[in-house]
Each structure stands twice: as structure tokens, then as C-alpha cells.
Amino acid sequence: MKIAENKVVVMHYAVSDSEGTLIDSSYDHQPLAFVQGSGFLIPGLEQALNDRQVGDKFEVDVDAENAYGERHDGFVQTVPKAMFEGIDELAVGTQLRATTDEGEQTVIVIDVTDDEITVDGNHPLSGIDLSFDVEILEVRDATAEELATGQVATESCCDSSDQGSDCCSH
Known part of the structure; x- marks a missing residue:
């Protein structure tokens, strides 16, 4: 299943600034889960996820304008x-x-x-170009409740008791 609007996406990511300094990473803890198209992510990353699927690993550069905006x-x-x-x-x-x-x-x-x-009042990352390393772990249809709230149900294959699944082996 490909990532598109109203799909739940579970992914790992690492984000660095343009000089390669690591800012944040999910690889050492829980992956990030969200509803694609809900505005949860910065626009540049959300757009780069469209049409990706489980197992995809990729890098994407997002300029400041499509991340947290320019500094004012x-x-x-x-x-x-x-x-x-x-x-x-x-x-x-x-x-x-x-x-x-x-x-x-x-x-x-x-x-x-x-x-x-x-x-x-600027976001701490405003004015900074960002680089993401991404690994897609899960893609599924969002439930009616997830679409209504914009919040992903806490249970996914990556945090359930099924630790032997393909999703959780990454």
C-alpha cells in the first residue's frame, strides 16, 4: 500500500541540519505514527512521503521555507x-x-x-534547511476515529506484543 492522504504511516526518522548535526531521531525509541495529510508533519517531509511504501528507506532535504519557515x-x-x-x-x-x-x-x-x-517567537528550527533519513515501517488505512481526531490509535504492529512481525524487525 502506498502512502497517500488519510493513510496511517509509521516510520523511523533521523533529522539533521545542513551541516550534518543530528537534531532528533526515532531510531533509538518508538517510531513516529501519524495520519498523512493531517498537517502533523512539516510540508516538505509530508510531500516527500507520498507514494512511498513499507520498506522504503530514503533521504530527503527540506529547505527552511518548507520546514519551519524563515526566521523573522x-x-x-x-x-x-x-x-x-x-x-x-x-x-x-x-x-x-x-x-x-x-x-x-x-x-x-x-x-x-x-x-x-x-x-x-520564531520556531527554534526556523531558517534552517533540514535533512531526513526515513524508513517506512507501516502503511494502513486510517480508522474513522483517527480521521476525526487526527490522532493515531496507540496500537500498531511496532508497539504491540507481536514483536516478531516484519514491521518490528527494523
């Missing part, structure tokens, strides 16, 4: 520290939820002074 300097803002009264332990790297004109957004503290806090 306007998403970096310095605000008075007084705006964060009641929040303990404001340090570089702290993630906060902020209300913006476009709704709730996660921001990351990138600088702290005595009087001001600088936050960045």
Missing part, C-alpha cells in the same frame, strides 16, 4: 521585566506562552537583564 526578526521582542511579575526562574531558554495578535504562541527567552527580557 519581528518575532524577537524586548519587553520590561515587570511584565513577567509572578513568574519565577526566568532564564535564557525558558519557554513561555504569550498572547499575540494571532493568538497564543510559544516564545523562548533569549536574554535577561535586570530590567528587560528578550523573547523570540
Whole structure:
């Protein structure tokens, strides 16, 4: 069965930046399971999966625009520290939820002074071209519930008791 919209896909992946630095990998733990076409993945990777099938192993490069987008300097803002009264332990790297004109957004503290806090609303991987190593483990039709919720049922051949199946041997 080929990967297409509304199919459940179970896959392993490793993602690196353009310099080859490993950012994340599923190979040492549970594979990733999602409904193709639900917007769960970045657009460039989701598109590269179409028409693939179980057993396919491939590499794909995804430019920043089709990954987490370009960085926007306007998403970096310095605000008075007084705006964060009641929040303990404001340090570089702290993630906060902020209300913006476009709704709730996660921001990351990138600088702290005595009087001001600088936050960045860009995704940490924005502006970065990514490279993926992918191995397709399972492709199946999504259930009605999976299509309605966009969430994959937790039981798949890769995490069931059938550890001897082809899917789980990868």
C-alpha cells in the first residue's frame, strides 16, 4: 500500500541540519505514527512521503521555507521585566506562552537583564534547511476515529506484543 492522504504511516526518522548535526531521531525509541495529510508533519517531509511504501528507506532535504519557515526578526521582542511579575526562574531558554495578535504562541527567552527580557517567537528550527533519513515501517488505512481526531490509535504492529512481525524487525 502506498502512502497517500488519510493513510496511517509509521516510520523511523533521523533529522539533521545542513551541516550534518543530528537534531532528533526515532531510531533509538518508538517510531513516529501519524495520519498523512493531517498537517502533523512539516510540508516538505509530508510531500516527500507520498507514494512511498513499507520498506522504503530514503533521504530527503527540506529547505527552511518548507520546514519551519524563515526566521523573522519581528518575532524577537524586548519587553520590561515587570511584565513577567509572578513568574519565577526566568532564564535564557525558558519557554513561555504569550498572547499575540494571532493568538497564543510559544516564545523562548533569549536574554535577561535586570530590567528587560528578550523573547523570540520564531520556531527554534526556523531558517534552517533540514535533512531526513526515513524508513517506512507501516502503511494502513486510517480508522474513522483517527480521521476525526487526527490522532493515531496507540496500537500498531511496532508497539504491540507481536514483536516478531516484519514491521518490528527494523
